[in-house]
Amino acid sequence: MAWSQSGAVALTCTKKWFETPDSVTFELSPNRHDVTFQFKPGQFSSLGFDIEGNKHFRAYSISSKPGDSSLRFTVKRVSNGLVSNHVVEQLEVGQRVEAMTPVGQFNNVDCIPQEKVLMISAGCGITPVMSMVDDWLANNAHVDIEFLHLAKSKQDTIYFNKISELNDTVDNFNLKMLLEDSSGTEYPQGVISLEWLLKLVADFHDRTIYLCGPTGFMEVVKSALEQADFDMSHFHQESFTPAESQHITDGTVTDVTQDVTSVKVMVPDFGVELDAEAGSLLLDALEKGGVPVIAACRSGICGSCKCKVKVGQVQSSSTETLTAADVENGFVLACSSQIKTDVEVALN
Known part of the structure; x- marks a missing residue:
């Protein structure tokens, strides 16, 4: 039976482990064993958690593959974040979580790849692009994958062991990491520029680019690509996290700073x-x-x-x-x- 119903379904946390000191991965499974979860790799689901008697929903990218018997998510702690702190500190195996039907236009089905792709991510933005990569590799898709990820350090890199192993064992997976500490290639203040793109992935013009990460980071990358006259019809980015302290009216971004009344x-x-x-x-x-x-x-x-x-x-x-x-x-x-x-x- 495929999970195709609308609305929320009640699932049970069956596994949970730390990826980094401030992020955890957990799996949600149904009561029945004949259920498989169908979605497009890269999509997200809104999850509902019971916290102090109230139900709180947050949207998280799915990091597992379509057709699996469980859904996997990775959540990073956010300073003063009610739900992320609950997930990292208090979510336990056996607890119930509600999951909404997966949605999102950032996926490798609607965003069709060329034969060569460039996956760019930072922080927990690695989760949806990793789902796409897993799907391609599981289905032996003939996709040449350049994987560019930015993080503070190896210890703070979600899925570090996994992407390192893929880099060592899979011919069509090539990892480039930029780390803020001295254990990797240093780069200025976590920002990637056109100069760095040309240095790390010289043929990026020939690739379909998938981008996910903090809002400011994505804006910088997109600006660099536009500066390089990249064909933006081959550019796709996650957009379910809105920019803070900004609003958009008729397509124009302006500051919302005002006197509080x-x-x-x-x-x-x-x-x-x-x-x-x-x-x-x-x-x-x-x-x-x-x-x-x-x-x-x-x-x-x-x-x-x-x-x-x-x-x-x-x-x-x-x-x-x-x-x-x-x-x-x-x-x-x-x-x-x-x-x-x-x-x-x-x-x-």
Whole structure:
């Protein structure tokens, strides 16, 4: 039986181990043994964890292969991150976790590779590109793989032993690592430039490029490729992590720094009226008011927190699942909308 249903399914954590001092890998399995998980390598799933009596969802890339009987994820601790710290410190084998149907356009099925590829990642951005590589290697795909990864050190490199072994044993897998410490090739402040790309992968113009990592890192890499007149139709990057302290209006990125003032958030259908800071997320205000809004990915991708702003203004950084008609009629994604004025909101 293939996992093809929509919505969340309850799975059990069956394995967990540390990859680095601040990141763990864990596997989630179903109760039945005839279930296999079908998804496109590189996609992510929103996982729901019970923390102090509340369900909290976060989006994590799947690092296992399609057709496996379990789903594997790797999570790195985020400073003050409620869910990531819970996963690293408190998730135990035997605990239940809800998993939403995998989604995401960053994958090696929709983003078709040429015969040669360049995988560029940094930090935990290695997880979706590793899933793509595993899929190609498992299916004996004739893909020449250059794998460029940036990390602080070997000890901080997720899957370090695995990618090192692949580099030693697989002819069509070539690893290039840039490390901030003295144990590897040094590079300035974790930034990769056009000069470094030319030095490390001279034929990158002939490859399909897949990119995943921190937002600022991806922006730098993309800028370097554009500077090199790379054919961007062969460039693909993960985008479920929105940039912080920025918003996008009509395609223009601008700063949201402003004087903090108080605004009112009203949800008449639930008898809610509360004060919030201008510039804060609409989702945070709705959750504070006890409005039963569903927030799965919290990244502007899944569309579960869709709601309608009937009065007032918000500033949205994502309209990923909204149609033009939705936007025209005032629908927004609460997780990606900052409150600008007093607002009245409805969930439908």
